[in-house]
Each structure stands twice: as C-alpha cells, then as structure tokens.
Amino acid sequence: MSLTTPLPGAFTEPAPSALLLLGRGVDLASERGVECVGDLPAPSDPDLVERARAARAALGERAFVLGHHYQRDEVIAFADVTGDSFKLAREAAARPEAEFVLFCGVHFMAESADILTADTQQVVLPDLAAGCSMADMAAIDQVEDAWDVLVDAGVADDTVPVTYMNSTAAIKAFTGRHGGTVCTSSNAHVALRWAFDRVGGLEGTGKVLFMPDQHLGRNTAVRLLGLALEDCVVFDPRKPGGGLTARQLKDARMILWRGHCSVHGRFSARNVADIRQADPAVTVLVHPECTHEVVTAADMVGSTEYIIKALDAAAPGSSWAIGTELNLVRRLANAHPDKQIHYLDSTVCFCSTMNRIDLPHLVWSMEQLAAGRVVNRIVVDADDAHWARAALDQMLALPGY
Numbered sequence: 045m046s047l048t049t050p051l052p053g054a055f056t057e058p059a060p061s062a063l064l065l066l067g068r069g070v071d072l073a074s075e076r077g078v079e080c081v082g083d084l085p086a087p088s089d090p091d092l093v094e095r096a097r098a099a100r101a102a103l104g105e106r107a108f109v110l111g112h113h114y115q116r117d118e119v120i121a122f123a124d125v126t127g128d129s130f131k132l133a134r135e136a137a138a139r140p141e142a143e144f145v146l147f148c149g150v151h152f153m154a155e156s157a158d159i160l161t162a163d164t165q166q167v168v169l170p171d172l173a174a175g176c177s178m179a180d181m182a183a184i185d186q187v188e189d190a191w192d193v194l195v196d197a198g199v200a201d202d203t204v205p206v207t208y209m210n211s212t213a214a215i216k217a218f219t220g221r222h223g224g225t226v227c228t229s230s231n232a233h234v235a236l237r238w239a240f241d242r243v244g245g246l247e248g249t250g251k252v253l254f255m256p257d258q259h260l261g262r263n264t265a266v267r268l269l270g271l272a273l274e275d276c277v278v279f280d281p282r283k284p285g286g287g288l289t290a291r292q293l294k295d296a297r298m299i300l301w302r303g304h305c306s307v308h309g310r311f312s313a314r315n316v317a318d319i320r321q322a323d324p325a326v327t328v329l330v331h332p333e334c335t336h337e338v339v340t341a342a343d344m345v346g347s348t349e350y351i352i353k354a355l356d357a358a359a360p361g362s363s364w365a366i367g368t369e370l371n372l373v374r375r376l377a378n379a380h381p382d383k384q385i386h387y388l389d390s391t392v393c394f395c396s397t398m399n400r401i402d403l404p405h406l407v408w409s410m411e412q413l414a415a416g417r418v419v420n421r422i423v424v425d426a427d428d429a430h431w432a433r434a435a436l437d438q439m440l441a442l443p444g445y
Contacts, residue, residue: 114398136167150176151174168422179256182207202249249297313341327344329346331346
C-alpha cells in the first residue's frame with residue numbers, strides 16, 4: 045500500500061520488508077530458543093492440514109488449543125478459543141479436564157497459563173523460540189539491581205512496582221514480592237491509580253516502577269491519569285544507576301523501564317499524517333504500546349480487544365487505519381468487507397517471535413502428544429509461581445475488573 049496515492053476500498057497488503065521477515069534467523073539476545081527438538085513437517089507438505097486435523101482429533105478433549113490474536117490464520121483455524129494473553133490463560137484454567145494446553149502464543153503467555161492452571165495440566169509451547177522481545181528487555185537480575193538503585197536513592201519505600209502482562213514469570217514474581225500488581229493494556233489506568241493510592245495518591249509524591257513497556261506506562265499516566273510528561277523518567281538497565289540521578293528519581297512519579305514492543309514501536313506520527321492525507325475521512329485506531337507521538341496523533345487508542353470491538357461496532361462504509369500487528373489487521377479486514385480497513389504502516393510488521401508458531405510446529409507438537417511424548421512443556425518455578433500468582437490475584441482484585 046502506497047500512502048502517496050488514494051487508499052483503495054479493499055485491504056491492501058503492505059510491502060514486504062527484509063528487515064521484518066518473520067520467523068527467520070535467530071536473535072540470541074532476545075529469544076529463549078532456536079528450534080524444537082525433533083523433525084518438523086515440511087511447510088510444503090500437502091497433507092499438513094489433514095495431519096493437523098487427525099492429530100487434533102486423536103487428542104480430543106485431552107487437549108485445549110489457545111490461539112492469540114496475532115497468530116497466523118493457519119494456526120487460528122485449529123484454536124479452540126482465541127483472545128489476548130490473559131484471557132487465554134484464564135480460559136485454560138477454566139478447563140481442568142484438559143490434560144494438555146497448547147498455547148499458540150509466546151513464552152510469557154505460556155508461563156501465565158502454567159501459573160493459573162491446575163497441577164494436573166501440562167502447558168506446551170509449540171516452538172520454544174517463540175519469545176517476546178519486550179518481555180526479554182526486563183531480565184530479573186536487571187530489575188533486582190534497579191530496585192537496589194531505588195533503595196540507595198531513598199525512594200524504594202515510596203515506590204510500587206506494576207508490571208505489564210507482557211513480562212516473564214520472574215518479573216511478575218518480583219512484583220508480587222514487593223506488593224505490586226500486574227496489568228493489561230485495558231486496565232493499566234486502574235492498576236496505576238491503585239498503585240499511586242498506596243503511596244499517597246496522584247497528588248502526592250509516591251512513585252510507580254512500570255515494567256517493561258515504557259510507552260504503555262507513559263501513555264496511561266499522561267493520557268488517562270493526568271500526569272505530565274515531565275513526571276516520567278526512563279530507567280535504562282544498561283546504564284549505571286539506570287542513567288538517572290538520585291534527584292531525578294526523587295522528583296519522578298513514573299519510573300518507566302526502557303522497554304518497548306518491536307511491532308507497535310515501528311508506527312510513527314508520519315504514518316498517521318500520510319494516511320490522513322491519503323484519506324481525510326479515515327479514523328486512526330492504535331494500540332497503547334505505540335509511542336506517545338503516535339497515540340497523540342491517533343483518533344482512538346485501545347487494547348487488542350478494544351480494537352476488535354471498535355471494528356465490530358463501526359458503521360458500514362467507514363474507513364479505518366489500524367496500528368497493531370498485521371495478522372490481526374488482515375483478519376479484521378476479511379471479517380468486515382463492508383468497511384475500509386487499512387494497515388497504518390506501509391511495510392510489513394508482524395510479530396516475528398509470535399509467528400514462529402506455524403502449522404508445522406503445531407502439527408509436530410500435537411502428533412508428539414498424541415504419541416505419548418510431552419514436548420516443549422513450560423514449567424514455572426514453584427516460588428516464582430506463588431508470587432506471580434499473588435501479583436495476578438491483585439490485578440483480579442482491582443476495581444472494575
């Protein structure tokens with residue numbers, strides 16, 4: 045889709061970008077694995093779909109397949125339920141009769157499912173390389189060191205940690221140990237207000253350490269809670285003291301971890317300006333993981349579920365530009381042929397690790413389970429699971445959840 049020409053009525057695939065091709069190559073700095081043990085079916089196998097159907101039928105009610113919204117259509121076709129990460133984990137927990145939970149998502153999501161499901165259930169991630177670059181931007185040793193910095197600056201006792209759902213079990217456990225809570229993109233404002241209330245309220249001097257996505261934290265604090273951009277500082281774990289002085293930490297209200305989503309971080313204010321020029325009637329709808337500049341330039345901002353519901357409720361003939369992962373935008377366009385739905389960027393931007401879960405990996409994992417071999421099981425350390433569950437339970441106890 046070229047934004048220098050008028051937008052067509054039908055969905056147009058953005059141009060491919062070699063930089064963003066999915067599931068190819070390895071980034072050892074951000075991914076947890078590189079391949080599954082064993083031989084995968086060839087993607088070109090003409091019987092692949094039939095093999096998937098046969099393996100799924102063989103497993104029957106022993107297996108429950110979860111499909112995140114950002115998954116490929118070929119995977120979603122075999123999902124028993126689709127949704128965002130926390131919804132899927134709770135769906136799995138609500139089906140204790142399912143011996144196997146196949147989580148077609150990324151590693152931190154499978155961890156949450158393991159935390160919430162019964163001990164009799166086994167969570168399987170079809171490809172161990174399906175990590176999350178954002179979650180991996182906050183390692184537990186870095187976060188513990190950061191807390192020591194806050195202690196040395198004399199602000200730790202006045203700081204409540206809040207971690208986004210898109211974080212590892214170890215970070216959720218850290219948050220639970222320090223009396224904080226988890227949040228999703230849809231209830232981040234409630235979680236932040238709760239956290240501030242614990243340390244004197246929004247009008248006080250207390251602080252929130254928000255991990256690992258700086259953009260969701262900043263956008264929520266400024267747009268929805270009325271804090272100023274100057275109230276936010278970014279803690280960079282790669283710099284001594286996070287790159288901040290003790291005075292900056294004392295003056296801050298939001299201490300934002302230096303992390304971001306590699307998909308949502310690509311959208312720019314220029315994308316918004318270009319698409320408005322091409323279609324003045326377009327409504328720009330973006331995810332709150334986008335940068336503050338993009339969120340400010342957009343018409344509507346909301347979580348994945350919010351985006352889906354907004355398109356479901358949109359008037360026929362209306363024009364939309366969506367700033368989120370391409371698999372979802374394409375699926376929305378196919379589901380709403382009566383509306384003009386466009387991708388906000390002009391080049392491909394899938395979630396590279398999410399897309400490592402493809403049909404060959406799903407078929408392989410289901411066939412292995414059907415043959416009595418449990419592969420790629422995700423197990424969270426018992427102590428981490430306890431404290432992560434405490435943080436998740438605190439989120440469930442938030443007002444209005």
